[in-house]
Amino acid sequence: MLLIDCPHCGPRNEVEYAYGGQAHVARPEDPYALDDREWAEYLFYRDNPRGDYAERWHHTGGCRKWFNAIRDTATYEFRATYPAGSARPGTGPGPTSHEGVQP
Numbered sequence: 001m002l003l004i005d006c007p008h009c010g011p012r013n014e015v016e017y018a019y020g021g022q023a024h025v026a027r028p029e030d031p032y033a034l035d036d037r038e039w040a041e042y043l044f045y046r047d048n049p050r051g052d053y054a055e056r057w058h059h060t061g062g063c064r065k066w067f068n069a070i071r072d073t074a075t076y077e078f079r080a081t082y083p084a085g086s087a088r089p090g091t092g093p094g095p096t097s098h099e100g101v102q103p
């Protein structure tokens with residue numbers, strides 16, 4: 001069982017969550033200014049790193065709020081979770097709880 005630390009509810013079983021893709025993907029300010037390739041890149045292209053990756057998660061079985069997480073894609077370890085709309089925290093060694101993460 002994997003525990004994911006919802007920034008609103010605390011640690012809960014992974015089955016309560018739904019994955020929402022890459023975090024911090026900003027919608028273009030003027031979508032009509034994009035050509036087809038740029039629009040397709042916004043819609044479909046995402047980073048695919050080995051290591052720390054900022055992701056969106058939805059606590060579907062709990063508070064039903066979206067939040068962001070930094071997860072190591074190689075080990076599946078969650079390094080931090082933080083509320084949606086907050087800046088990505090540093091990902092160095094440190095607490096994995098939301099209590100130690102600065103927005």
Ligand SMILES: [Zn+2]
Nearest residue numbers: 006009059063
């Ligand atoms: Zn929650």
